[in-house]
Amino acid sequence: MINFEEELKRFFPSLEIEDSEEAIYRQDMTDAADLLLGVIREDYAGYSETPTE
Amino acid sequence: MICFRCGAPLSESDFCNACGVDVxxxxxxxxxxxxxxxxxxxxxxxxxxxxxxxxxxxxxxxxxxxxxxxxxxxxxxxxxxxxxxxxxxxxxxxxxxxxxxxxxxxxxxxxxNQSRVETMSTTLKKFNKGLELAQGGSFDLSIIQLRKVLSMNPKYVQAHNLLALLYFERGDFEKARREIDRTLDIDRGNITALRYLNEVNAHLGIPDDKNSKGIRIFDNPSAQVIRSGNETLIQPLNDREPLGLGAFIQIGLGVLIGLAITYFLVVPAKERAAQEAANAELYAYGETIDEKNATISELESRVSALEQNNITLSDSLAQYEGSNGAVDANNYLISAAMAYIDPNQDATQVSEYLELIGDDYVETSSSYEFKELYTYLLNDIGDSVAQNYYDTGLSYFNNGDYTLAISYLSKAYMYNANNDNALYYLAMSYYESGDISTATDKLNTLIESFPTSSLVDKARQRLDEMSY
The missing domain is CATH 1.25.40.10 (Tetratricopeptide repeat domain)
Known part of the structure; x- marks a missing residue:
């Protein structure tokens, strides 16, 4: 059974064209590769960052 | 693929060849x-x-x-x-x-396309406004706004879904179903639309399985609905077409309606068109007639002018010719003059030429010189010819030939206006021939011109007799 009020809450205002610039700047561009890189950097924090020969 | 750390191209190895990181x-x-x-x-x-x-x-x-x-x-x-x-x-x-x-x-x-950009921007704003109205409880205004949005962008899925929800809330399940179908035409996997579809179908009594060919008979027993996927077929039941008299009556009614339409709409229009054509033709004929009339009037004027000119010219010609013709009159006068000076011709010849000249010409149209010569000749030969004419005329009078008597006695009087006897017998000749008025005139002239004449008493006596 559809609950009108609950369903209505699921609708969100659409992004307007004037707001798209701000939306671009606010975009979270972190992906899995960034996370992986962060993990690797943490792992290497106690080690030298230059590759061993 | 490049290394996420140094950006060097990666090989099949598990490590970057450049920086050695585990990839x-x-x-x-x-x-x-x-x-x-x-x-x-x-x-x-x-x-x-x-x-x-x-x-x-x-x-x-x-x-x-x-x-x-x-x-x-x-x-x-x-x-x-x-x-x-x-x-x-x-x-x-x-x-x-x-x-x-x-x-x-x-x-x-x-x-x-700048206009499309404007349209899209307006669409988004109107949707947001419609959503705001719906969340504020103004469902009807929200529906109006969403319809405008969908008229500008028919593929706006969120707007379809929201409109379907509003129709569902209002109880318009058929309209909600239509909006959901439109959403699913654009986005077949739209979860919201699929959920709404289940609810709407439940209210409409349609089975959930879209692939089934389930039959649902509505409250109206005259039709059955078959749904197959997104298609809905409504087949009327007991829809046998009427046969027999009913069909003929319906056909007859249709023919009558067609005839009525033809009579009241088509025929007047055609008549009007024909009338206009006839009027146009009549107008053209009228114009032609006017032109002809104008031409006729002009020609009549010209004819009248020509006739007047003809009259004028004829009068001028008559002036030259006289009643006997001016040319002839001159010739006769010349001939009379020649006869006068010719010793071999007598006064009779001269008088004959002079008689050919009309008295009206001499009196009205002749020149002064013409009249002078005419009068001279007439006076000069008058006495001798007058006596001859008098004798001859009197002879005819005594013999009862009054016509010749009138002719000769007239000449006798013309050549000798002092001859009262010639005038008397001339009057008597007229009297005897029945011309009483001329006879009366002659007798009156006699009385006036010759008051001492011995014939005056006889003339008065004749006048008294004539008056009775």
């Missing part, structure tokens, strides 16, 4: 992202746009630099009416990679 997990992430992109692309091809959006977002969460996934995501947003979100993805894509990027083309195409 095994990175490669798995990239492969997973590609897999999500492929899934998103498959879903987009079958119009499962909601599913495609989900898969593509997953792809971008794994690999933000996946240009194809970002471009495709923008297309999916654009197709579902989220224009600003589409532009956002394309701009980000263009910033990640500016060369050979389809996002460039999408942005240029969109911005090339």
């Amino acid at each position: 095994r997990r990175y490669k798995k992430i990239v492969y997973a992202a590609n897999s999500c992109y492929n899934d998103g692309l498959e879903r987009a091809c079958v119009r499962d746009l909601s599913g495609a959006e989900h898969s593509l977002k997953q792809c971008l969460k794994l690999n933000k630099n996946h240009i194809e996934a970002r471009n495709l995501l923008g297309l999916v947003y654009f197709e579902t009416g989220e224009t600003a979100a589409a532009l956002t993805q394309w701009v980000i894509s263009k910033n990640i990679s500016g060369t050979n990027n389809l996002a460039d083309e999408y942005i240029d195409r969109f911005q090339s």
Whole structure:
């Protein structure tokens, strides 16, 4: 059974064209590769960052 | 594939040849992202746009630099009416990679038509306004606003869904069903629309299984509804067409209606057209007649002028000719003069020529010189010819030939106006021939001209006799 009020809450205002610039700047561009890189950097924090020969 | 750390191209090895970082997990992430992109692309091809959006977002969460996934995501947003979100993805894509990027083309195409940009912007604003009205409880105004939005952008999925929800809340299940169908035409995997569809079908008594050919007879027993996928067939029951007399009556009514339409609409129009044509022709004839009349009037004027000119010329000619003709009169006078001076001719010859000249010409049209010569000749030969004429006329009078008597006695009096006897017998000749008025005139002339004449008493006596 559809609950009108609950369903209505699921609708969100659409992004307007004037707001798209701000939306671009606010975009979270972190992906899995960034996370992986962060993990690797943490792992290497106690080690030298230059590759061993 | 490039190394996430140093950017060097990666080989099949699990380590980067440049910086030596372990790339095994990175490669798995990239492969997973590609897999999500492929899934998103498959879903987009079958119009499962909601599913495609989900898969593509997953792809971008794994690999933000996946240009194809970002471009495709923008297309999916654009197709579902989220224009600003589409532009956002394309701009980000263009910033990640500016060369050979389809996002460039999408942005240029969109911005090339400024009116479309305005329309899209207005659509988004109106939807937001409609949503605000619905959340505020103004359902009717929200419905109006959403209809406007969908008239500007029929592919706006969110607007269809919201409108379906509002119709559902109002109890217009058929209208809600229509909006849901439109949503599913655009986005077959739209979860919201599918949920609404189940609810609406339940209210309409339609089975959930879209593939079934379930039959539902509505409250109206004259029809049955067959649903097959997204198609709805409504077949009337007991719809046998009327046969026999009813059919003929209906055909007859149709013929009568057609005749009535023809009589009241077509025939007057044709009559009016024919009348106008006839009037135009009549007008043309009228103009022609007017032209002819004008020509006739002009010709009549010219004829009248010519006739007048003819009269004038005839009068001028008559002036020259006289009653006997001016040329002849001159010739006669000359002949009389020649006869006068010719010793071999006598006065009789002269008088004959002079008699050919009319008295009216001598009196009215002759010149002074003509009249002088005429009078001279007449006076000179008058006495001798007058006596001859008198004797001859008297002879005819005594013999009872009054016509000749009148002729000769007239000449006798003409040549000798002092001859009262000639005048008396001339009057008697007229009297005897029955011309009483002329006889009376002559007798009166005698009395006036010759008051001492011995014939005056006889003349008065004759006048008294004539008066009775």
